[in-house]
Structures are given as structure tokens and as C-alpha cells.
Amino acid sequence: MKLNNFFKLIITVVISELAGLIGAVFTTPSISTWYATLPKPALNPPAWVFAPVWTILFALIGIALFLVWKQDWKVVNPLWEKGRKAWNPWSERLWTGDLQRFNTIAVFAVQYLLNIFWSYVFFGLHRPGAAFFVIIALWTGILYTMINFYRISKLAAWLLVPYILWVSFAGYLNYSIWQLAPAAPQTMYCTQEAKLCPDGSYVGRSGPMCEFAACPSPVTLAVLSATIGQKVSGLGVTLTPLALLEDSRCPADVQCIWAGIVKVQVKIQSGAGESIMIFELDKPVTGSAEQIILAEVLPQPKGGVKIKDNEYIFHFEITKRPEAPAATSGITGYIHMGPTCPVERIPPDPSCADKPYANASLVATNAEGRQYKDQTDADGQFRLMVPLGRYTIKVSPINILPRCEEKQVEVTTKQLASVDISCDTGIR
Structure with a gap:
């Protein structure tokens, strides 16, 4: 099927713009995030400029491709062909022989793919250094494409001038950003060792120096509530209220000149041993590794109402002391x-x-x-x-x-x- 020139023009422009669409997959997510954080050189344009510039450039590339396709890839403007021999038979075939059309199409395809690949390396991988070498190869491919196009259509070659100028400018920006950007930290692979923490958990090596991660902060406070005869535990200590010895607290609905006290007999069990102590409200009892306070006793007394022993709830606070010697x-x-x-x-x-x-x-x-x-x-x-x-x-x-x-x-x-x-x- 023979295509007329209109459809050829549509096809070549679409093919060219497709490179921009593919590159945008990598470019768009990074423009407002990673790229925005990079140090920029002088003459750096605002980010919004890139999209319309590349759209116009890809359209010009598509028109240039149409012009050489319209000429059926035939050379009409001989260049560097008279008075000179080819380097070898293959170069002769690529320049003037049966592979001349293949040469023109292949070089255009290479620079086309390099254009997409640069977007992937720079914006997708965030590697300005590697992208700079890609853009050098791209610039070389564009120049070779312009030479090939000039031999077929001078106008096609001139339409690529804005393209190579913009890529030259992009090369300047790429190199400057590469030099200004901080060096990426080297990846460090740590050995799979583990350290036993005081709480029984394990931590591994991490960080730039492969140091052991910090152990979890130890819990230093436990709040326990118990009734008479109920056993409760926290921070390695077990408390069992045995008997209420005294409750002379002032009732909530009575005005007193003395607040009164509460005394309760409590069995304490821990790794240090077992003992029976008398606790008073808000008075600490200190052990070898912890301090225990009877912080609150409920319910609050009321005038004329007797509280039964099994109704009392004792709230204890256990605080871990620094390691004793x-x-x-x-x-x-x-x-x-x-x-x-x-x-x-x-x-x-x-x-x-x-x-x-x-x-x-x-x-x-x-x-x-x-x-x-x-x-x-x-x-x-x-x-x-x-x-x-x-x-x-x-x-x-x-x-x-x-x-x-x-x-x-x-x-x-x-x-x-x-x-x-x-x-x-x-x-x-």
C-alpha cells in the first residue's frame, strides 16, 4: 500500500512525539520532587519550559523525517563523495552503496533511542553522571543524522539545528548538575550479625559504618492495679496485697484537719528475693533494682459508708532504678x-x-x-x-x-x- 505524503507526515510526527511521551514517564514524577531539590547552574530555565520546548522539537524532528522519507531516502546532495575513497568496502556501502538507506534509518533510530534512554538515566535512575555520557552519545547521533539528512534534504537538516542546539544546552545543564550535586553515598553491605539486648531482643548491623542498631529503650515504669489477694506483675516484680491494715483517709464529703493514711501489707517477689512490706499511700518503698509507690487507693471514702476489704483497689507504680552494684x-x-x-x-x-x-x-x-x-x-x-x-x-x-x-x-x-x-x- 502506497501512502500519500499527508499520512507520511502524520506518521513521522507521531513517531517523534512518541519519544517525548515515553520520556515523560520518567521525567514527570521527578520534576517536582527529585529534580527540584538539585542545585542548579546559571541559565537554568524554569521547569515548565521543558515540556513545550520538547514538544516543538519533536514536531520539527518528525517533519525532518518526513522530508527524507518523501525523497525515498535517496541522496540528492552528494557530500564528501568526490575525489576520495572509502575507508573500507563496508563504509562505501553505507555511504553511497546499497546500505545507504539502512545507514540513514539506523542512525536516526539510534539517536531516537538514546533520547529516551537519557530521560530514563537522568530522571528515572537519578544518575546525572551516567546521563552526561549518554547525552554525549546522543549529540553525536544527532550530528550524524543531520549529515545524512543533508545529503537527502537540506531543509530536513536545518530543521534539526534547534534540536542539536537544545541538546547542547541540555548537556551543559546535565554536566553542571552532575558537578554540583552531592556525591551519592556508597552502598555498604553489612555482615548478618546480631547483638543480644538487655530486654532479650536482638539487633543487627546497619548504617553507613555497619554499626549495631540501638537496643530498644528499656521500660522503666509499670503501673499495676490489684485487689486484696490478687497477684500482679511488672518489670520483673510481683506484688500481692495481703491485708488492709489501716484506712483513716478523710471522707470526700467531710472537712478534716488531717488527711489520714492508708496502710496495706504487700508481698513483694522479684529476682532478688521475697519479702513482706507495709505500704503507706505516697511513700516509696525502695528495693535493690526498683522503687515502688502506693500511688492511689480506690474507692474514695464517704461519710457513713464502710468500704469492704474486697472492694479496695490499690494502684502501684514501679520505677526501675539504675543498675545497683x-x-x-x-x-x-x-x-x-x-x-x-x-x-x-x-x-x-x-x-x-x-x-x-x-x-x-x-x-x-x-x-x-x-x-x-x-x-x-x-x-x-x-x-x-x-x-x-x-x-x-x-x-x-x-x-x-x-x-x-x-x-x-x-x-x-x-x-x-x-x-x-x-x-x-x-x-x-
């Missing part, structure tokens, strides 16, 4: 028992010397009533890690005897205090 301070000791022979011998008989008290249970209680429990080994030795403070050590006998002395010991430095405890077997 429990891991570096404590008490070490030796518990022994004697006499082991019914008659004291002179000189002393080594077989009747005091023996180690093995598997003896002991409790160290500090001034705040906090208890720390341990048990002796087969040699009667024990090692109890506790915070700084004064402690009373009691030994609980397995049977009625032996009867062991109580010892007072003070842990004053980040070291182990030593104590020797003697137990009476009752042998006489």
Missing part, C-alpha cells in the same frame, strides 16, 4: 558447726574440729526489710551478691539443732564482705 558487691562467708565430740580433748583432736555446715539455708535482711536467700555448699561456703548496705544474716537449721548465731555485716564497697558464722550442735 549487686554484681560487684556482696557477702561471702563460712558456716561451721561444733562441737563434734562429746568430750573436749587436750591436746585438741583434729577429728573433733568444727565441721562445715553443708546445705544450710540462710537469709540476709537489709535495713529496709529486703531479703536475700542463699544456701551453703558442701564446704559450708556461701556467696551472696547484694547491694551496698547493712545486713543481718540468719541461718535456718535443717532440724532443731544446730543453733547458729546471727551476724551483722555491712557491705560498704564494691567488694565482698566476709563473715564467719558458728553453729552449736548441742553435743556435750
